[in-house]
Every structure is written in C-alpha cells, then in structure tokens.
Amino acid sequence: MDFDIAFLFSTFIKLVEAVPMTLALFACSVSLGALFALGITYCRVSGGLLLSGFARAYVFVFRGSPLLIQMFLIYYGLGQFPAVRHSLFWPVLRDPFSCAVLALALCTAGYQAEIMRGGLQAVPAREIEAGRAAGMSGLLLFRRIIAPIAIRQALPAYSTEIILMVKSTALASLVTVWEVTGTAQRLISQTYRTMEVFLVATLIYLLINFIIVRLMALVEYRLSPHLRERPVTASHGGHQGEVHG
Amino acid sequence: MSWIDLIGFGEQGRGGILLWAMGMTLAVTAASLCIGAALGAVVAAAKLSASRPARWLGDAYTTVFRGAPELLIIYLVYFGGSQAVTAVGRWLNYEGFLGLPSFLAGAVAVGLISGAYQAEVYRGAYQAVSRGELDAARSIGMGTLLRLRRILVPQILRFSLPGLGNVWQLSLKDSTLVSVTGLAELMRTSQIAAGSTKQYFLFFIVGGALYLVLTTLSDRVFNFAERRVARSFRHGLGRH
Numbered sequence: 001m002d003f004d005i006a007f008l009f010s011t012f013i014k015l016v017e018a019v020p021m022t023l024a025l026f027a028c029s030v031s032l033g034a035l036f037a038l039g040i041t042y043c044r045v046s047g048g049l050l051l052s053g054f055a056r057a058y059v060f061v062f063r064g065s066p067l068l069i070q071m072f073l074i075y076y077g078l079g080q081f082p083a084v085r086h087s088l089f090w091p092v093l094r095d096p097f098s099c100a101v102l103a104l105a106l107c108t109a110g111y112q113a114e115i116m117r118g119g120l121q122a123v124p125a126r127e128i129e130a131g132r133a134a135g136m137s138g139l140l141l142f143r144r145i146i147a148p149i150a151i152r153q154a155l156p157a158y159s160t161e162i163i164l165m166v167k168s169t170a171l172a173s174l175v176t177v178w179e180v181t182g183t184a185q186r187l188i189s190q191t192y193r194t195m196e197v198f199l200v201a202t203l204i205y206l207l208i209n210f211i212i213v214r215l216m217a218l219v220e221y222r223l224s225p226h227l228r229e230r231p232v233t234a235s236h237g238g239h240q241g242e243v244h245g
Numbered sequence: 246m247s248w249i250d251l252i253g254f255g256e257q258g259r260g261g262i263l264l265w266a267m268g269m270t271l272a273v274t275a276a277s278l279c280i281g282a283a284l285g286a287v288v289a290a291a292k293l294s295a296s297r298p299a300r301w302l303g304d305a306y307t308t309v310f311r312g313a314p315e316l317l318i319i320y321l322v323y324f325g326g327s328q329a330v331t332a333v334g335r336w337l338n339y340e341g342f343l344g345l346p347s348f349l350a351g352a353v354a355v356g357l358i359s360g361a362y363q364a365e366v367y368r369g370a371y372q373a374v375s376r377g378e379l380d381a382a383r384s385i386g387m388g389t390l391l392r393l394r395r396i397l398v399p400q401i402l403r404f405s406l407p408g409l410g411n412v413w414q415l416s417l418k419d420s421t422l423v424s425v426t427g428l429a430e431l432m433r434t435s436q437i438a439a440g441s442t443k444q445y446f447l448f449f450i451v452g453g454a455l456y457l458v459l460t461t462l463s464d465r466v467f468n469f470a471e472r473r474v475a476r477s478f479r480h481g482l483g484r485h
Contacts, residue, residue: 077446170314194325
C-alpha cells in the first residue's frame with residue numbers, strides 16, 4: 001500500500017463534509033430519545049400496573065431487537081400502508097433523515113430509560129426523607145434533591161450510551177442518509193482504497209467521541225463539587241488530605 | 246394469501262427459510278465469539294503486559310474497534326478482504342474479481358469488534374483474581390504457564406461470564422449488519438422476503454420478533470450458566 005498524503009487529505013475533506021449530517025442525526029436522536037425516555041421512566045416509576053407494564057414491554061422490545069430492523073420497519077414497513085401514506089405524518093415518514101432519527105430515538109429511549117431508572121434508584125431514601133422533613137415536596141423535592149443525585153449517578157452510563165449512539169448513526173446510511181459511513185462506503189467502492197478510507201473515517205469518529213467524552217467529563221466535574229478537594233487557602237493550609245463525601 | 250400463510254411453513258410460506266436464517270445468525274455470532282475470544286485474550290495480555298509498546302498496541306486496538314462504527318468495520322473486512330483475495334488471484338493468473346466468502350467476512354468483522362470488548366472483559370476478570378492466590382502459587386514453586394493454567398484461566402473464565410453474556414448480545418445485534426455483504430442470515434432473509442412479497446411491515450415485525458426470541462433465549466442460557474458457576478464461589482475458601 002502506497003502512502004499517499006494527497007489522497008488521504010482529499011478523503012478527509014470529503015468525509016468532513018459529511019460530519020454535519022452525522023452530528024445532526026446524533027443531536028436530534030439523542031435529545032428526542034431523552035424526551036421519550038423521560039416519559040417511559042415516568043411510566044415505569046410512578047405509573048400504575050398498566051403504564052409500568054407498557055414501560056417494561058417497551059424496554060424489552062427496543063433493547064432486545066436490533067436497531068437496523070427497527071429502522072427498516074419504520075422506513076420501509078410503515079410506508080406500505082395507504083392509511084399512513086395519506087396521513088398527516090407522511091411528510092415525516094417519507095423522509096429518510098426523519099425516519100432514521102425516529103428509529104435511533106426510539107431505540108436509544110429504551111436504553112436511556114433504564115439508565116434513568118438506575119439513577120433514580122440510587123437516590124438514598126434518607127435524602128428524600130430529609131427533604132420532606134425540611135418541607136419540600138413535589139417538583140421542588142425533585143428539582144433540589146432527587147434530580148441532582150440521580151443525574152450524577154446516571155451520568156457515566158449515560159456518556160457510554162451516547163458514545164454508542166455516535167456509532168449507531170452509521171446505520172442511517174442504509175436508508176440513504178449520506179453521513180460519514182455512507183460517504184466512506186461510496187469512496188471505497190469508487191477508489192478501492194479500503195484501508196486509507198477506513199482509517200480516515202475512523203479518525204473522524206474517534207475525534208467526535210473524544211470531544212463528547214471530554215464534554216461529559218466536564219459536566220460530571222461541574223455536577224460534583226462536593227467530591228472535589230476544598231480549595232486550599234493560606235490560613236487553612238493543612239486540609240489537603242481530608243476526605244470529603 | 247393471508248399473512249399467516251406467508252410466514253407459515255406451507256409451499257408459499259417463508260417460515261422454514263426464516264428458521265434456517267435464525268440458525269445462520271447464531272452460527273455467524275458463535276463464530277465471531279470464538280474469533281473474538283482468541284483476539285481478546287491476546288489483546289488483554291498485551292494491555293496487561295509490562296512492555297510499553299505492547300500496552301500501546303492493545304490500547305490502540307480497543308480504541309479503534311470500539312470507537313469505529315460496526316458498519317465501517319464490516320466494510321473494511323469485506324472490501325479489504327476481497328481486494329486481498331483478488332490480488333492473490335491475479336498473482337495465480339486468475340483475472341477478475343474474487344469476493345471473500347460473506348460468512349467468513351462477517352464472522353471476522355464481528356469477531357474483530359467482539360475481540361475489543363472481550364479484551365476489556367478478560368482484563369477486568371484478571372484484575373479480579375486475588376493477588377494472594379498468585380503469590381501462593383508462586384511460593385509453592387509453580388512456573389508461569391502452570392500458574393496460568395491452574396490459577397488464572399479457571400478463575401478468569403468464571404469472572405468473565407457476565408461480561409461475555411453482554412458481548413454475545415452485542416454481537417448478535419452486530420450480526421444484522423453482516424446482511425450488507427449478502428449473507429442470508431435473519432436480517433437479510435427478512436429483507437428479501439419483505440421485498441419479494443411487498444409485505445415489508447409483516448416481515449420486519451416477524452424478523453424483529455425472532456431476534457427477540459434469540460436475545461431472550463441467550464439471556465436465559467447465560468443466566469443459567471452464571472448460576473452454575475456461582476456455586477463454586479459460594480462455598481469457596483476465603484470468599485463470602
């Protein structure tokens with residue numbers, strides 16, 4: 001294999017042009033998925049038998065079956081019915097991009113709901129009792145006590161999930177959305193230089209993942225001031241070794 | 246024809262071919278698990294080794310194959326492998342394009358991904374083995390290979406079982422992407438059945454349901470295996 005800098009560079013430029021599409025798929029599906037997941041978690045945690053049964057079934061189906069088949073079901077499957085084609089939703093379900101986003105969001109919602117439930121379960125009962133004793137209830141209790149602890153607990157698993165979502169956006173190329181992987185596949189079949197194109201595309205994905213990991217680490221840092229060392233002041237110099245939290 | 250005939254086992258039904266395809270999905274996933282086990286063991290050893298270049302290579306492997314999209318890795322193996330085979334063919338005076346067999350390409354591609362995840366599983370399992378046991382083995386004079394065979398491998402296999410269950414489930418889902426190489430596994434077969442009968446919704450629902458059957462059953466199998474293995478821990482000396 002010849003090492004061809006000019007080719008690598010032109011490949012890089014072509015693939016970078018597809019990055020906005022990958023990022024758009026990622027951002028839309030993760031945020032839409034988070035909304036769905038909130039609803040499912042609510043059903044699971046505070047709903048009755050029916051609602052929590054629905055939430056369980058949802059998580060089972062969307063985590064147990066592969067994303068590709070979900071995407072094909074939405075893109076090819078729904079369009080089969082005349083009722084869908086004549087409905088209000090047809091402009092959305094006809095468009096490959098919105099179908100891909102919908103499939104990605106529905107799938108990640110199943111995973112995110114489990115992560116959110118795990119975070120909620122990790123909130124110690126005594127913290128909630130203390131909040132109640134201090135006179136908080138309802139939304140105030142949720143906003144001040146439950147949510148901060150739950151989010152902090154869920155964050156590491158959540159960053160893993162959204163990194164997996166960056167990779168999952170590649171499947172959108174199979175329903176004709178030209179994001180990075182689809183563009184890379186086109187370049188490979190045009191040039192037959194598999195290795196070079198693969199390396200450049202992988203580099204782009206690693207860069208995106210690296211930036212997301214850094215951002216999530218920053219969020220984690222901001223949300224856990226109580227676990228950090230207290231800043232050392234001149235008068236209290238001897239407290240570095242103290243254990244907090 | 247009613248939908249029940251379409252997915253049934255009659256003359257026009259696709260039931261038989263779908264079940265066959267389920268077997269193909271299991272076969273390609275099992276093959277990838279084996280390839281991944283060999284790769285994962287080597288990569289885990291590299292990541293745990295004292296040599297800095299080996300550690301660096303191991304880290305690079307897991308970063309690339311866990312960071313790149315699965316679809317891209319399948320393209321790499323399928324197109325890259327076919328190019329290599331064609332080059333060998335040209336060298337043997339065969340003109341024209343030779344494809345890598347899609348089963349092999351799929352198993353290797355999913356195996357490469359599975360190897361990266363398995364490496365992390367084995368590394369974690371190695372770290373869970375009590376240092377005291379290794380010291381004890383060394384002090385009664387066991388050599389490196391004997392320690393590996395008698396102390397490390399039996400425990401690493403037990404500790405890594407839950408992790409391997411996760412890797413299996415991941416590979417089962419990654420195997421759907423092998424359909425792009427034309428291998429007639431469950432995804433591809435559902436797609437063909439959907440296309441030729443124009444019953445897209447029906448066949449993707451059925452395909453999805455069959456995947457649910459596979460993931461649920463394998464979950465059962467791994468849970469059973471974990472309970473079996475847990476027996477040896479419960480009464481183990483020095484463990485509670």
